[in-house]
Amino acid sequence: NHKAFIFDLDGVIVDTAKFHFLAWRKLANDLGFDFTEEQNEQLKGVSRVESLKRILKWGNMELSEDEFQRQMAMKNENYLSYVNEMDDNEILPGVRKVLDYLTEKNIPFALGSASKNARPILKKLNLYDKFDAIVDGTDVSKAKPDPEVFLIAANKLNTPPHQCVVFEDSVAGVQAANIGNMTSVGIGDSDVLNEADHIFTDFTEIKIEFIENLLRKEN
């Protein structure tokens, strides 16, 4: 049976995915090209550096190392201007119910995010103290789909990977959970996240019975 839960942040707990998209798109537009929402799926769950590499490839552009760093810093500044306006009203519908249930039942749960902004964002949402462990972009060296971030989280929760459930909105994150031998729950479009063990459009579709079932049995 499953014993612990791991949550991605952007696009799962809070809709910062839309802010990442806006900020990356502005960067591309300023450099003179554009990319689609479909291409944006390939940026979800992917580190800041790797995201910019992919975007530049789409625009057939190369930047000097200095300019690359400058663009990344500008993107983050732009992204944080959206984040700074956020409060706990931005927690996605249905998420709190699940977190409260796990807290009440003393079931451990962690954050597993590629973002270097994860800790300040959780603080803005008043969720920072609710997590038993937080693993984010400042703690890992390998980006999703490498399972490193989730394996560290499982270890911090003292739970073997196969007894962990991962909630993810990105293709890379679902793959990371699967490669890490964890149960993956995709949050979003079932066509995009078809590799997930379970898929829901959003957390309002997740009933407490689903969580209880995971706690009772394997997969």
Ligand code: G6P
């Ligand atoms: C998450 C998001 C990605 C983002 C990455 C790094 O995984 O889904 O879109 O690029 O975090 O975020 P950061 O806040 O460190 O730029």
Ligand code: MG
């Ligand atoms: Mg995400």
